[in-house]
Amino acid sequence: MPPVSAAAPAASGADVLRVGCYPTAKSLPLRIGIEKGFFAACGLDVSLSYENNSRLQRDRLASGDFDVIHIAVDNAVSMLEEDGLDVVVVLGGDSGMNEFFVQPDIDGFAGIRGRRVVVDAVDTAYALQAVKILADHGLAAGRDYTLDPVGRGALRLEAMQADPSAAAAVLNPPYSLEAEDLGFRSLGRTVELLGGYQAGGAFVLRDWARANEDRLVRYLAAYLEALRWMRLPGNRAHCVGVLCEQLQLSADVAARSLAQLLDPDFGFAADAEIDPAGFEKVLELRRMTASTPARTPARAASGDMIDLRYYRMALARLSPPSAEPTTNRQNGI
Template sequence: MKIVGALLSAAVVTMALAVPACAAQSSLTVNVFQGMQNLPLFAAQQKGFFAERGLSVNLEITPSSDEQRAGLADGKYQIIHCGIDNGVAMADVAKVDVAAVIGGDNGFNRLIVQPDIHAISDLRGKTVIVDAPDTAYAFQLYEMLKRGGLDKGEYTIKSVGATAKRLVDIQQNKDDKASMLNPPFAFTAQNDGLKDQGSAVSTIGPYQATAGIVLRSWAKDHPDILIKYLEAYIEGLRYVLDPKNKDEATKMLADGLKLPPDVAAATYAVATDPAEGLAKDGRFDGPGFDNVLRLRADWTGHAPRPAAAYFDLSYYEKALAGLG
C-alpha cells in the first residue's frame, strides 16, 4: 500500500507540474502576405520547431499592407513579415516605433502585363495596380516604368491590395494593365497568358524586401520569446533549403498556397536559387536596404533617417548563436 500511495503521490505531482508547463506556452499571432516567402514558417510549424520552443504560432494572411501595419501598431499582431519599406513607413509616417529584426528575400517581383502590352511605353495612359500606392513594391513599379520612359502621372494608379488580390484583378479586369507580382502568382499569371516584362532587381539592383518587423516595446518586454521565434524561423528556413528535403518542402508550398504541382515546383526552384533565392539564415541585406531607402526618398521627396534607425539585429544575432 505504501508503494501504491507513493506512485499516486508522484502522479499527482507530475500532473501539477504539467499545468504550469502548458500554461507557460507563449501564443503569437504572426501576420503575413500570402506567398512563397512563408515557406520557412510552414516548416517551422509542421516540423515542430515552434512547438519545441514552447511557442504556439497562429499565422494570419493580410488583405493589404494598410491593414497589416494597423494591426501591428494596435498590438493585434506581435510579428509581421512584409516588405521592409512598410516598416519604414510605419516609423517615419505613422510615427510607430518599430524595428526590422530579420531579413528574408529580395521580393522576387516581376512586372506582369496584359497580353496587349508589348513595351513599357504601351502603358502610357493606362491603369497599373498596386497594394498601397505609397510603399514598398509600388515604388519598384514606378521606378521600372520611369526607366522605361514613363513618368508618374502618365499612367493611372489603382490600389487593389495584396499580391493574391492583384493577381485576381489583373486576370479578370483587362483594363488593369500591369502590376508587380512574384511567384507563384507571377507563374499563374503567365500560365493564363499574361506577359513578363522583367524582374525588379534586374532593373533597380539589390533590394531588401521581406523582413520580420516588431514593435520595439514588445521586443524589449519579450526578448526570450522573440529570440525563440527567430530560432525556429531560421531552423525552418534551413530545413526547406536543404536539398534532401526538396520533395517535402515543395509539398508544403503546394498545400500551403493551394498550388498545382508544376507551379509549386517552379516556385520552389526560385526559393532555393543560390544567387537570388530565400536569404541564407534570413540574413539582412544592407546594400539592398540602402536601395529601399533611396527609392523611398526618390518617390516621396522625403529623406529617410540613417539605415540603422530602422532595424535591430541583436535578437537575430542571439538566435543564430543559440542555434550554434
C-alpha cells in the first residue's frame, strides 16, 4: 500500500498546509512539489494525507483537519448542496482520466444487469457519471443494478478482483491500466461517453481562503510550478520513478500512467485550468441523477462555486512556461 502521508522536512518558519488527496497517479504534482522543494521555496510545509473515500475527505475539510483537498470537484458541490457548507473551487485539474471498466465476461452495458457497480460514494462524482452512462443504455440504478460504495479507485479494483458480481467501476490511472492488464474490459472513456466534465480540482472552505489568501496563493503557485516541471520532457524518467516508488507500480504501468497524465486531450489541463462548460456538466449530472432536490442548489459556475482570484494571483507570480507541450483544452473543448 502507498504511504499514508508524505511531507518535506519542515523549513524554519514555514507555514504548515494540510492537504487531502487520493494516492493515485493524479497526485504526482503534489509529490513533485514536495520532493523538488517547490512548496518549501514558497515558505510552505505541505503534508499529504489520504482517506479511503470522498465522504471522509469532505468531513476532514469541514472539520478543519484539511486546509485543501484535491478530489473531484463534484464533492465541493455536494458540500454546498447537501451539507450547507460554504466551499469554493480554486483550481482545476483534469477531466477525470476515467474509463468505464467491466468484468471480462461482459461485452456490453446490458451485461451489468442484476449485478453491482462499485463506486466511491453513491451520490457524488464518478458514481453519478456511471449512473448517467448506464441510464443512456437503458439501465436504472436500484432496478437493474445496485451501487456499492467501496471507496477510492484501488478499493474498487480490488472489489472487482474479489467478486465477479462487482460488475463494473469507473477507474483512472494507475488503476485503469492495472485493470486492463488484469483482463478487465473497458467500455469506453467517460469523456467519450458523456462529453466534457470538470473532474479533478482543488477546493477549500471560503472563510479559510479569505483568512489565508497569501498562503493559498503561494500554495497554488508552487503546485503550478510542479505541474510545469513534470511536463518537461527531460523530467519524465524521474516522474516515472516517483510513481513507481510512491504507488508501488511496475515501470510499465507508471510510464503508461504518466503518458495519460500528459495527454493534452485526456490528462492534466494546461496550468490546471478550470473548464466552465465541464463544470456546468457536473451541475447538470447532479440535477439529472439526484433522487431528491438539493437543499442548497449550486448556482452557475461563474457564481459562488468557483473563485479564480487566488489562481490568477498565483499565475502572476510565475514566469511564462518554457518548453511545455502545446495543449488545447482538455476533452477537445
